Amino acid sequence: MRTTVLIVAAGSGSRLQAGIPKAMVTLGDGHTMLEHCLDSVVAARDAGAIELNAIAVVVPGDPDYAASLGEVCHAFAARTAVTVQTVPGGAERADSVRAGLAAVRKLAGPAGPAGSAGSAGGPFGRHALLVHDAARPFVPPAVFSAVVTALESGTAAVVPAVEVVDTIKTVAGAAPEVVTGTLQRTQLRAVQTPQGFDLTSLEAAHRLAEEGAGGAAALTDDAMAMEAAGHRVGVVAGDPLGFKITTQLDLMMANALLASGTSTNLEHH
Numbered sequence: 666m667r668t669t670v671l672i673v674a675a676g677s678g679s680r681l682q683a684g685i686p687k688a689m690v691t692l693g694d695g696h697t698m699l700e701h702c703l704d705s706v707v708a709a710r711d712a713g714a715i716e717l718n719a720i721a722v723v724v725p726g727d728p729d730y731a732a733s734l735g736e737v738c739h740a741f742a743a744r745t746a747v748t749v750q751t752v753p754g755g756a757e758r759a760d761s762v763r764a765g766l767a768a769v770r771k772l773a774g775p776a777g778p779a780g781s782a783g784s785a786g787g788p789f790g791r792h793a794l795l796v797h798d799a800a801r802p803f804v805p806p807a808v809f810s811a812v813v814t815a816l817e818s819g820t821a822a823v824v825p826a827v828e829v830v831d832t833i834k835t836v837a838g839a840a841p842e843v844v845t846g847t848l849q850r851t852q853l854r855a856v857q858t859p860q861g862f863d864l865t866s867l868e869a870a871h872r873l874a875e876e877g878a879g880g881a882a883a884l885t886d887d888a889m890a891m892e893a894a895g896h897r898v899g900v901v902a903g904d905p906l907g908f909k910i911t912t913q914l915d916l917m918m919a920n921a922l923l924a925s926g927t928s929t930n931l932e933h934h
């Protein structure tokens with residue numbers, strides 16, 4: 666199934682506190698988080714996990730940061746012969762995804778009439794979109810493969826997920842907070858990216874969510890837009906290596922993985 670990948674890399678990384686957008690942060694091997702993320706996509710292609718059409722990368726609006734990440738994308742495209750297009754993002758992650766969707770549609774080709782194969786449809790009459798965080802640099806090909814395989818089986822939305830290892834409680838009140846309940850852990854999953862979608866369905870779901878009252882900040886992943894639009898969202902196995910670099914501790918773990926040779930995709934540098 667022809668697949669376009671949308672990488673959101675426009676976030677500021679406020680919790681990482683690096684002083685530059687998170688996607689520009691260099692890991693211990695001298696390569697930026699975005700380079701690692703792009704390499705994980707091409708590693709998935711080379712492993713036969715995805716039939717890669719093109720990549721759209723959503724970059725910060727600031728012209729200097731956009732130029733810096735644009736250079737990363739340009740060098741990657743020259744090295745791999747993958748089509749990569751950059752587009753400026755927005756204030757919230759969902760704004761950035763929405764900005765990216767317009768670029769993805771151009772890369773994927775026009776949508777066919779409802780229910781038809783359409784020119785960009787491929788064997789299932791649909792174009793697959795993977796929405797992926799630049800902040801998850803080490804996702805193994807098997808996760809890409811599981812997501813695309815679920816899309817090929819006909820589901821319109823699929824998320825990779827891992828089990829939760831802590832006990833999760835709900836709380837209320839100002840400090841000191843009090844516990845109001847304990848969630849049943851067997852029913853909880855920590856959701857990762859890439860999240861896979863039928864492109865036309867996700868475009869419609871985001872349009873619907875944009876018209877709703879929630880606001881972009883309330884939409885912390887794209888599957889939420891699909892859930893709100895009434896779609897069934899499938900779940901496939903994520904991977905601990907799919908963790909998101911959010912804090913300095915995560916960055917230390919990423920660098921330790923690189924130093925130990927545990928992370929994937931290094932052969933592409």
Ligand SMILES: Nc1ccn([C@@H]2O[C@H](COP(=O)(O)OP(=O)(O)OP(=O)(O)O)[C@@H](O)[C@H]2O)c(=O)n1
Nearest residue numbers: 673674675676677678679680756757761799800
């Ligand atoms: N306005 C935004 C916010 C986030 N992202 C992207 O969404 C992914 C996941 O978001 P998160 O880890 O929360 O990144 P930041 O928003 O940059 O981090 P923080 O919340 O700590 O500021 C990242 O790849 C980030 O670049 C984006 O493209 N545009």
Ligand SMILES: C[C@](O)(CO)[C@H](O)COP(=O)(O)O
Nearest residue numbers: 758798856857858885886909
């Ligand atoms: C999309 C995501 O990575 C799935 O876990 C996550 O929701 C991003 O959340 P954040 O609020 O942008 O950190």
